[in-house]
Amino acid sequence: MTFSPALEERFAKLLTSYPPGRQRSAVVPMLLYAQDEIGHVSQELVEEVACRCGVTPLQVDEVIGYYSMLHRKPLGKYHVQVCTNISCQVVGGEDLYGHAARTLGIGNKQVTPDGLISLEEVECMGACSWAPAIQINYDFHHFVTRERFDQLIQALRDGTYQETA
Amino acid sequence: MRYNVPSPLETRIISQRFDLPNSASIDTYLANDGYVALRKAIGMAPEAIIDELRASSLRGRGGAGFPTGMKWSFVPRNTGRPSYIICNSDESEPCTCKDRLLMENDPQQLIEGMLIAGWTIQSSKGYIFIRGEYRYQIEIMERAIAEAYERGYLGKNVLGTGWDFDLYTHSGAGAYECGEETALLESLEGKRGVPRLKPPFPAVAGAFQSPTILNNTETLSTVPVIIRMGGADYAALGTPKNGGTRLMCVSGHVNKPGVYELPLGFPLMRLINDVCGGMRNRKKLKAVIPGGSSAPVLKAEECDIPLDFDSIAKAKSMAGSGGILVLDEDTDMVAVALRTIKFYAHESCGWCIPCREGTTWLKKVLTRFHDGGGRSSDIDLIAELANNMLGRTFCALGDAAAMPTAAFVAKFRDEFEAYLKRSSAAVEPELAVV
Numbered sequence: 009m010t011f012s013p014a015l016e017e018r019f020a021k022l023l024t025s026y027p028p029g030r031q032r033s034a035v036v037p038m039l040l041y042a043q044d045e046i047g048h049v050s051q052e053l054v055e056e057v058a059c060r061c062g063v064t065p066l067q068v069d070e071v072i073g074y075y076s077m078l079h080r081k082p083l084g085k086y087h088v089q090v091c092t093n094i095s096c097q098v099v100g101g102e103d104l105y106g107h108a109a110r111t112l113g114i115g116n117k118q119v120t121p122d123g124l125i126s127l128e129e130v131e132c133m134g135a136c137s138w139a140p141a142i143q144i145n146y147d148f149h150h151f152v153t154r155e156r157f158d159q160l161i162q163a164l165r166d167g168t169y170q171e172t173a
Numbered sequence: 174m175r176y177n178v179p180s181p182l183e184t185r186i187i188s189q190r191f192d193l194p195n196s197a198s199i200d201t202y203l204a205n206d207g208y209v210a211l212r213k214a215i216g217m218a219p220e221a222i223i224d225e226l227r228a229s230s231l232r233g234r235g236g237a238g239f240p241t242g243m244k245w246s247f248v249p250r251n252t253g254r255p256s257y258i259i260c261n262s263d264e265s266e267p268c269t270c271k272d273r274l275l276m277e278n279d280p281q282q283l284i285e286g287m288l289i290a291g292w293t294i295q296s297s298k299g300y301i302f303i304r305g306e307y308r309y310q311i312e313i314m315e316r317a318i319a320e321a322y323e324r325g326y327l328g329k330n331v332l333g334t335g336w337d338f339d340l341y342t343h344s345g346a347g348a349y350e351c352g353e354e355t356a357l358l359e360s361l362e363g364k365r366g367v368p369r370l371k372p373p374f375p376a377v378a379g380a381f382q383s384p385t386i387l388n389n390t391e392t393l394s395t396v397p398v399i400i401r402m403g404g405a406d407y408a409a410l411g412t413p414k415n416g417g418t419r420l421m422c423v424s425g426h427v428n429k430p431g432v433y434e435l436p437l438g439f440p441l442m443r444l445i446n447d448v449c450g451g452m453r454n455r456k457k458l459k460a461v462i463p464g465g466s467s468a469p470v471l472k473a474e475e476c477d478i479p480l481d482f483d484s485i486a487k488a489k490s491m492a493g494s495g496g497i498l499v500l501d502e503d504t505d506m507v508a509v510a511l512r513t514i515k516f517y518a519h520e521s522c523g524w525c526i527p528c529r530e531g532t533t534w535l536k537k538v539l540t541r542f543h544d545g546g547g548r549s550s551d552i553d554l555i556a557e558l559a560n561n562m563l564g565r566t567f568c569a570l571g572d573a574a575a576m577p578t579a580a581f582v583a584k585f586r587d588e589f590e591a592y593l594k595r596s597s598a599a600v601e602p603e604l605a606v607v
């Protein structure tokens with residue numbers, strides 16, 4: 009497989025980050041960084057990562073189910089993650105998730121028909137003191153009300169949303 | 174970036190640079206005491222560095238509160254084998270959001286802490302294990318690492334000492350269990366994050382089966398301050414055996430939730446009323462979860478305590494990760510208990526049966542209960558299930574699930590009973606189908 013030069017550079021760095029003979033360590037980060045570029049963990053990617061790290065495809069396969077951020081199916085261009093864990097729950101996180109599902113018309117881990125947005129109810133994302141919180145891809149949004157949520161979704165649809173990460 | 178206004182009641186030691194312009198840049202760091210501690214440490218014998226940490230009575234900020242100086246003293250030195258410094262930046266304990274701020278606002282401080290750890294055991298490699306969701310924070314750390322290489326603080330021959338130290342980030346990919354130190358080490362090797370049998374502890378056989386210092390982000394970020402000001406002065410900020418300050422992450426029903434740096438022993442009620450502006454909407458306090466979601470809940474009348482490891486333990490809870498969730502009188506404790514156990518059931522790695530099955534059954538029973546199908550025997554069943562998990566699981570995740578659940582039932586039994594009355598619509602669904 010061919011990747012962007014930036015990703016190739018990252019792979020090269022990853023393969024030299026670990027002690028000699030420990031290239032298996034690069035498997036999980038490689039999968040995640042590659043998923044960001046190609047959209048999901050395909051079988052082709054599994055084999056590619058196995059080959060680059062010097063492990064069997066099975067050894068790559070077995071970690072995929074374990075890590076919740078690795079997806080075998082494509083997510084939306086924008087993956088909207090709503091936290092409903094307790095700090096968010098008690099200030100409206102569950103209500104916000106319900107609102108998100110209704111307004112987007114999709115359920116947990118589903119994608120809008122145009123492929124633009126996917127939704128996931130997630131565990132604590134490390135924004136508890138500024139709850140309720142959501143992440144759009146890797147961007148955090150704090151103190152999210154229904155109105156703010158609607159504005160963000162509108163911006164995703166208009167193409168005016170600016171990613172920071 | 175800060176997401177809440179700081180409080181004048183804070184003691185800003187490890188967050189002292191958070192509000193400076195360009196606080197993440199190495200120039201800002203160097204202009205504000207940066208790398209003073211490393212230079213000092215380089216002139217000290219390893220034993221003297223560890224003695225300062227002992228004198229500081231710094232206790233691990235990741236959850237267990239283990240004395241850091243003692244932990245470092247367990248690491249065998251001069252074995253001729255490689256050794257490693259690992260920073261646990263997995264930050265996944267619900268209610269906890271402080272390691273993120275340390276990486277965003279003062280990445281050099283963390284790097285300096287890891288360098289001092291590296292110098293102490295003459296390690297030449299370190300990894301910062303950062304949860305995958307923190308990509309932006311990983312990028313900040315990588316920029317900071319690159320700056321530290323440029324200025325000669327990382328890489329070959331650090332500050333002309335002849336000692337080499339390389340530092341890398343390592344991204345996780347979503348798994349709470351990878352915050353458990355031995356599961357983290359498995360994950361670092363590219364495997365599923367299942368815990369290892371202890372002993373041997375990571376100090377002796379940690380990363381790549383080699384001697385390892387493994388600490389939380391905040392613990393390592395505190396090391397430069399201690400070396401700079403001296404262990405005794407740092408200790409004096411806190412209470413006996415509970416040295417210094419920590420970042421307390423307050424969430425829930427207060428007027429000003431936020432992350433605040435306060436001395437250990439700071440009174441919980443002052444935190445709520447003075448630092449956080451009191452309860453939201455003038456509601457009454459019902460309960461506090463004082464150390465992340467694994468910590469047993471405290472009822473309002475139990476909250477008149479100082480926030481240090483020993484005082485919170487005396488109140489039969491734990492200071493844990495410093496996540497403090499404040500709950501008002503309107504909070505539905507059954508709903509909070511259910512959400513808590515859903516989390517642990519989802520995150521149980523499935524390796525050992527008491528945790529995998531215990532969390533699953535607790536979730537089933539609590540779901541049934543919450544949805545109106547509970548029976549009066551369920552209340553004791555929940556307590557019994559939880560108590561049977563305690564101390565019987567392979568790693569502490571099982572305890573982390575069982576302890577809060579047992580406490581919710583024991584302390585808010587009346588609310589569970591009220592649920593029963595409300596749903597006395599005589600539904601008797603079979604447990605197995607829920």
Ligand SMILES: Cc1cc2nc3c(=O)[nH]c(=O)nc-3n(C[C@H](O)[C@H](O)[C@H](O)COP(=O)(O)O)c2cc1C
Pocket residue numbers: 232233234235236237238239261262263264265266349350351352353354355387388389390392393568569570573
């Ligand atoms: C299930 C589980 C999850 C944990 N998650 C974290 C975490 O996200 N971050 C962390 O620093 N420690 C976490 N810990 C604690 C670590 O195992 C370990 O004690 C800690 O990182 C040691 O660093 P310290 O001594 O500086 O606190 C977790 C423990 C358990 C049992």
Ligand code: FES
Pocket residue numbers: 091092093094095096097131132133134135136139141267268269
């Ligand atoms: S509980 Fe929602 S971000 Fe922590």
